[in-house]
Amino acid sequence: MTPDEFREAGHLLIDWIADYRESISEKPVKSQYPPGWVGQRLVPPSDQPHLVTDVIADLDDTIVPAMTHWQHPDFFAWFPANASLSSVLGDLVSTGLGGLGLSWEACPPLTEVEEHLCAWFCAELGLADPWRGSIQDTASMGVFLSMVAAREHASNMSMHGSGLAGVDRPLVVYAGSTANTSVKRAVLAAGFGADNLRIVPLDENQAVDVEAMASMVEADLAAGFKPTAVVATLGTTGVTAFDPVASIAELADRHQMWLHVDAAMAGAAALLPEMSSRFAGIELADSIGINPHKWLGTAFDCSLLFVNDPRRLTGVMSIDSDYIPSAANAEFGDEVTQYRDWSVALGRRFRAMKLWMHLRLDGLDAIRTRLRRDIENAQWLASRVESEPEWELVAPVRLQTVCVRHRPARTPADDLDAHTAAWAKCLNDSGRALVTPDVLDGSAMVRISIGAEPTERSDVERLWGNLKWAVTSGP
Numbered sequence: 001m002t003p004d005e006f007r008e009a010g011h012l013l014i015d016w017i018a019d020y021r022e023s024i025s026e027k028p029v030k031s032q033y034p035p036g037w038v039g040q041r042l043v044p045p046s047d048q049p050h051l052v053t054d055v056i057a058d059l060d061d062t063i064v065p066a067m068t069h070w071q072h073p074d075f076f077a078w079f080p081a082n083a084s085l086s087s088v089l090g091d092l093v094s095t096g097l098g099g100l101g102l103s104w105e106a107c108p109p110l111t112e113v114e115e116h117l118c119a120w121f122c123a124e125l126g127l128a129d130p131w132r133g134s135i136q137d138t139a140s141m142g143v144f145l146s147m148v149a150a151r152e153h154a155s156n157m158s159m160h161g162s163g164l165a166g167v168d169r170p171l172v173v174y175a176g177s178t179a180n181t182s183v184k185r186a187v188l189a190a191g192f193g194a195d196n197l198r199i200v201p202l203d204e205n206q207a208v209d210v211e212a213m214a215s216m217v218e219a220d221l222a223a224g225f226k227p228t229a230v231v232a233t234l235g236t237t238g239v240t241a242f243d244p245v246a247s248i249a250e251l252a253d254r255h256q257m258w259l260h261v262d263a264a265m266a267g268a269a270a271l272l273p274e275m276s277s278r279f280a281g282i283e284l285a286d287s288i289g290i291n292p293h294k295w296l297g298t299a300f301d302c303s304l305l306f307v308n309d310p311r312r313l314t315g316v317m318s319i320d321s322d323y324i325p326s327a328a329n330a331e332f333g334d335e336v337t338q339y340r341d342w343s344v345a346l347g348r349r350f351r352a353m354k355l356w357m358h359l360r361l362d363g364l365d366a367i368r369t370r371l372r373r374d375i376e377n378a379q380w381l382a383s384r385v386e387s388e389p390e391w392e393l394v395a396p397v398r399l400q401t402v403c404v405r406h407r408p409a410r411t412p413a414d415d416l417d418a419h420t421a422a423w424a425k426c427l428n429d430s431g432r433a434l435v436t437p438d439v440l441d442g443s444a445m446v447r448i449s450i451g452a453e454p455t456e457r458s459d460v461e462r463l464w465g466n467l468k469w470a471v472t473s474g475p
């Protein structure tokens, strides 16, 4: 494709994306087609090029109808993953530039925009020097890297010898029972072993019970284990509960454990001064993960990983090679950041570009206003739920997640899970809205995660009507 052909096709596709976003509310939120439907309709790559108009026809006929529309105002499922159009433009610029950040030298702006943004976030979050940040693909990668760094820190860099096989005491990680599944995956992938992940019970606030964790640590020490790392969550995936980070940090510090704070979804709210108490103590952590690609609104993938002593991460991830020398051997030495030493991949996308464009083109006022709108909308919905006798809130609304159950007067307790599953399915299948059936304390409930970029109060009012419709229309 020549630049001129790109210009022509690009204009058509930008128009197409704008039209898609403008008309999205007319579509059913959830994909209406069975597995395999898309695959069957795709034409194999051909020897001769296709016209962009043919490709657009396929987008219209095959891709869009099968989409579950995350950017839809009636999307209340999982968590918000907003792809603000400003960040979409940034993504386009980043891939248009086509640079690959193997090293600072390979793409200097890629490194320096990332550093610039991370420094700004550090200041916003109250993370003073020596805290530094990086942009990873996902929060899962962030927690994995933190666990690897914690493992090496606790095992005296065992990776340079026989790895964990040569460690005299098994290394143990602690996390609350509702920590995201990425924590278990990270612990397994980092080689700790499932037997060495301690699942800590929760307190009455659905947060990690720090006293219980302290007792588990003592028991592990007495049994010859080495407490190594803790993962605390600010905004759990299920009910958006907040672990008491400051108390956990004290315990971690007492036992020289690495503390990773997972604020993947809720971290966006750290930009709101009135929410600062929710994030108290994060500066005491060793690493923190926040996903701009969730509620904040930067198109996936864009996940911030902050570390309070970057050398403990780069010391583990840095590998020297003849064609890409390590920081110590490169022309500019420590003068520049070599972000490949902050992650697993050698090649690096210019992810910072979409975050930069998002923040610059939308502006912080608009972003903060939207976050506050969502919090207020969640409170409004919670007040509606509480005002109806057959509805209940099953968890406090701490941010933008509203967890509900409908308990019809005549339904026996045994049938309640089936009723909940039925009305959630009825609503989701109808395409009127998308919510997440979930389980809390062994019983079914429905999570409503408010925060899609176009969702206004009127959409939440319509959702409330649709919830009431679904509970009387389900099988």
Ligand SMILES: Cc1ncc(COP(=O)(O)O)c(C=O)c1O
Pocket: 079, 137, 138, 139, 140, 141, 180, 182, 233, 235, 236, 237, 262, 263, 264, 265, 291, 303
């Ligand atoms: C609290 C929390 N942590 C981590 C994750 C995983 O995020 P990612 O897809 O960026 O790995 C999620 C996603 O739902 C989450 O809610």
